[in-house]
Amino acid sequence: MQSLRFKALEKLSSNPTEVSVPNSTKISPIFGENVFTLKTAREYLSDEAYKSLMGSIKNGRKIDRVVANQIATGLRAWAESKGVTHFTHWFQPLTGTTAEKHDSFFTLKSDGTALEEFDGAALIQAEPDASSFPSGGLRATFEARGYTAWDPSSPAFIIEIGHGRTLCIPTIYVSYTGESLDYKAPLLKALAALDRSAVDVCNYFDKNVSKVTATLGWEQEYFVIDESLANARPDLLLCDRTVYGAAPAKGQQLEDHYFGSIPERIYSFMRDYENEAYKLGIPLRNRHNEVAPSQFEAAPIFEEVNLAVDHNTLLMDVMTRVAKRHRLKVILHEKPFAGINGSGKHNNWSMATDTGVNLLAPGKTPKTNLMFLTFFVNTIKAVHDYADLLRASIASAGNDFRLGANEAPPAIISVFIGQYLTKVLEEIEGRVGDKFDEQDEAILKLDLHRSIPELLLDNTDRNRTSPFAFTGNKFEFRAVGSAANCANAMTALNTIMGDTLKTFKKEVDSLIEKGEKKEIAIMHIIQKSIVDGKKSLFEGDGYSNEWEKEAKKRGLPNVKTTPLALDAMVTDKAKALFQNNGVYTHSELEARHEIELEKYIKKVQIEARLMGDLATNHILPAAFRYQNVLATNIKGLKDIGMAEESYVTQKQLLEKISTHINIVNENVEQMVEARKVSNNIADKREKAISYNEDVKDKYFDTIRYSVDKLELLVADDEWTLPKYRELLFLR
Numbered sequence: 001m002q003s004l005r006f007k008a009l010e011k012l013s014s015n016p017t018e019v020s021v022p023n024s025t026k027i028s029p030i031f032g033e034n035v036f037t038l039k040t041a042r043e044y045l046s047d048e049a050y051k052s053l054m055g056s057i058k059n060g061r062k063i064d065r066v067v068a069n070q071i072a073t074g075l076r077a078w079a080e081s082k083g084v085t086h087f088t089h090w091f092q093p094l095t096g097t098t099a100e101k102h103d104s105f106f107t108l109k110s111d112g113t114a115l116e117e118f119d120g121a122a123l124i125q126a127e128p129d130a131s132s133f134p135s136g137g138l139r140a141t142f143e144a145r146g147y148t149a150w151d152p153s154s155p156a157f158i159i160e161i162g163h164g165r166t167l168c169i170p171t172i173y174v175s176y177t178g179e180s181l182d183y184k185a186p187l188l189k190a191l192a193a194l195d196r197s198a199v200d201v202c203n204y205f206d207k208n209v210s211k212v213t214a215t216l217g218w219e220q221e222y223f224v225i226d227e228s229l230a231n232a233r234p235d236l237l238l239c240d241r242t243v244y245g246a247a248p249a250k251g252q253q254l255e256d257h258y259f260g261s262i263p264e265r266i267y268s269f270m271r272d273y274e275n276e277a278y279k280l281g282i283p284l285r286n287r288h289n290e291v292a293p294s295q296f297e298a299a300p301i302f303e304e305v306n307l308a309v310d311h312n313t314l315l316m317d318v319m320t321r322v323a324k325r326h327r328l329k330v331i332l333h334e335k336p337f338a339g340i341n342g343s344g345k346h347n348n349w350s351m352a353t354d355t356g357v358n359l360l361a362p363g364k365t366p367k368t369n370l371m372f373l374t375f376f377v378n379t380i381k382a383v384h385d386y387a388d389l390l391r392a393s394i395a396s397a398g399n400d401f402r403l404g405a406n407e408a409p410p411a412i413i414s415v416f417i418g419q420y421l422t423k424v425l426e427e428i429e430g431r432v433g434d435k436f437d438e439q440d441e442a443i444l445k446l447d448l449h450r451s452i453p454e455l456l457l458d459n460t461d462r463n464r465t466s467p468f469a470f471t472g473n474k475f476e477f478r479a480v481g482s483a484a485n486c487a488n489a490m491t492a493l494n495t496i497m498g499d500t501l502k503t504f505k506k507e508v509d510s511l512i513e514k515g516e517k518k519e520i521a522i523m524h525i526i527q528k529s530i531v532d533g534k535k536s537l538f539e540g541d542g543y544s545n546e547w548e549k550e551a552k553k554r555g556l557p558n559v560k561t562t563p564l565a566l567d568a569m570v571t572d573k574a575k576a577l578f579q580n581n582g583v584y585t586h587s588e589l590e591a592r593h594e595i596e597l598e599k600y601i602k603k604v605q606i607e608a609r610l611m612g613d614l615a616t617n618h619i620l621p622a623a624f625r626y627q628n629v630l631a632t633n634i635k636g637l638k639d640i641g642m643a644e645e646s647y648v649t650q651k652q653l654l655e656k657i658s659t660h661i662n663i664v665n666e667n668v669e670q671m672v673e674a675r676k677v678s679n680n681i682a683d684k685r686e687k688a689i690s691y692n693e694d695v696k697d698k699y700f701d702t703i704r705y706s707v708d709k710l711e712l713l714v715a716d717d718e719w720t721l722p723k724y725r726e727l728l729f730l731r
Contacts (some may be wrong), residue, residue, distance in 0.1 A: 072120045348477075
């Protein structure tokens with residue numbers, strides 16, 4: 001029987017995919033057409049309802065239930081005008097994917113009258129079953145009740161699947177007793193904490209600032225391969241990663257894919273998903289080939305963090321869905337292919353005031369330069385003080401394969417700011433020693449334009465080995481994994497920043513109360529913060545062994561595996577941080593720690609099972625068949641009286657194959673037994689560590705090495721799994 005591999009190759013060469021993509025001369029006419037924007041709301045809502053919605057979005061004010069009925073009526077009228085029959089509360093549970101339960105507008109009245117309705121109660125709150133979502137012990141299996149609650153700050157949208165259209169209402173998701181069970185609820189709390197602290201600090205410089213908004217621009221990397229070839233790989237089908245695969249003769253060594261001409265089939269797919277994204281209000285701006293073959297990237301215009309997270313989560317779903325129309329598969333895993341770059345999701349983060357100032361961009365006056373320096377230095381200090389939490393926020397089984405692998409930042413969380421700003425901080429730290437005085441008031445004017453080139457965006461090279469890099473008017477958190485929900489990293493980052501700013505203000509106020517001038521007090525604490533945070537500053541090669549040694553001397557954490565990195569979530573320090581800022585309760589943190597450990601265990605377990613299954617059902621049978629070919633050839637040559645030297649090559653090849661067969665078989669059997677031992681460990685942390693050390697680290701590479709050798713030794717027509725050269729280069 002012909003293998004799926006060869007069927008896929010035949011299908012690919014004989015039946016090229018063509019999908020009609022609508023042409024649009026401009027993006028602006030379709031942008032946001034499936035979103036209940038404020039402009040649309042103005043058209044469909046009464047003045048009272050519109051003002052209430054605006055107040056909720058801008059100031060976080062609660063919407064009265066009576067007004068909610070008016071908003072719901074307007075929403076339904078708009079949705080029905082676009083052919084919508086169902087609505088859903090769209091939320092982001094801790095599974096790592098989005099969730100939705102569709103309800104129709106249709107209902108029957110007591111007299112049998114059929115009609116459509118949608119009221120404020122249905123808009124504001126719903127009750128999905130909570131028993132099947134991860135809760136980390138917050139809910140027992142039999143305690144099924146959970147609530148989704150409307151988030152007005154993220155606009156409702158219409159998703160089109162096939163010929164159906166559904167109104168999606170972004171919501172938070174909480175348990176019956178109020179604990180958050182999603183990514184959005186803690187993120188909103190973290191953003192509120194940052195807003196409070198940042199406004200207080202901004203008021204030192206500008207009393208007109210009443211709101212600070214965190215902004216995010218993500219860069220989504222992903223792979224695209226042919227769907228038929230992917231379907232012939234059970235590992236790609238079930239875990240988005242190839243657990244086996246010999247490196248092709250050509251990988252990414254020529255670096256000819258990066259920024260190269262986009263292949264036509266991929267270009268068609270990109271235009272298709274971009275059209276869908278534009279209609280959903282996702283402001284995509286950039287598309288290009290990435291470094292690895294079959295790897296690409298999309299990036300949007302910056303948005304407020306909560307909205308940016310929703311848009312990224314939505315885009316991942318849109319891309320995956322649209323790819324099927326083109327008979328393609330999108331792979332979001334951080335490391336789907338060995339030997340070439342994995343995928344990340346750089347999180348470009350900054351803060352902006354309601355007066356129009358980017359707090360991480362140097363200003364044009366001494367006052368605004370001092371404000372920039374305040375937020376810039378506090379960010380560095382926050383990253384230094386809570387490096388372990390940032391590492392935990394990006395920890396996952398997939399990201400462990402990527403971090404520090406000469407393509408992504410290392411697990412050591414350091415900060416790159418460039419040589420010019422490094423000199424500025426060094427000058428401030430050492431200019432006047434431990435104390436500022438009246439004579440130094442001129443220095444406090446801090447005319448950064450004399451010490452920093454005006455084109456700050458371009459005044460230093462980028463450091464791709466840095467996990468957290470300043471890039472001119474923002475910080476780029478480069479260590480976030482491609483499959484991750486940005487909310488996890490953004491919740492941690494905004495919380496630590498909010499807390500650091502809160503401490504900064506207390507210390508400045510204390511000096512002011514003692515009689516220091518405001519600017520001098522600010523500079524005192526900036527200087528102190530530079531000293532506190534400078535251990536995290538690093539300008540060199542983050543991949544080098546020298547940096548690992550240097551980081552150890554500096555006392556910087558270097559936690560390379562997820563089970564250990566997650567420990568930072570449940571330290572007394574972390575619990576106090578999140579509790580004091582109203583982001584997580586102690587029980588919510590403990591629950592998330594357990595959920596992340598469980599995810600890690602299950603993902604490694606699935607991969608281990610796949611390795612065993614593929615070895616037993618694909619690899620070894622192919623090797624056995626080729627063994628028989630070689631053995632028959634040797635026997636035939638012997639039988640006709642050929643000298644031994646005439647089949648010495650066949651014999652050597654047979655011996656090599658036999659050796660690798662035995663290694664694969666023995667290690668798979670041992671790995672199965674090791675899994676059984678790990679499965680019997682009750683403590684989640686110890687179980688995750690065991691799966692990492694006793695299953696993954698001990699067996700994965702050993703088994704893979706011999707399987708990949710067999711792929712190179714066994715005749716191509718015997719090998720059933722699509723090879724890297726086919727997966728990465730055939731479209």
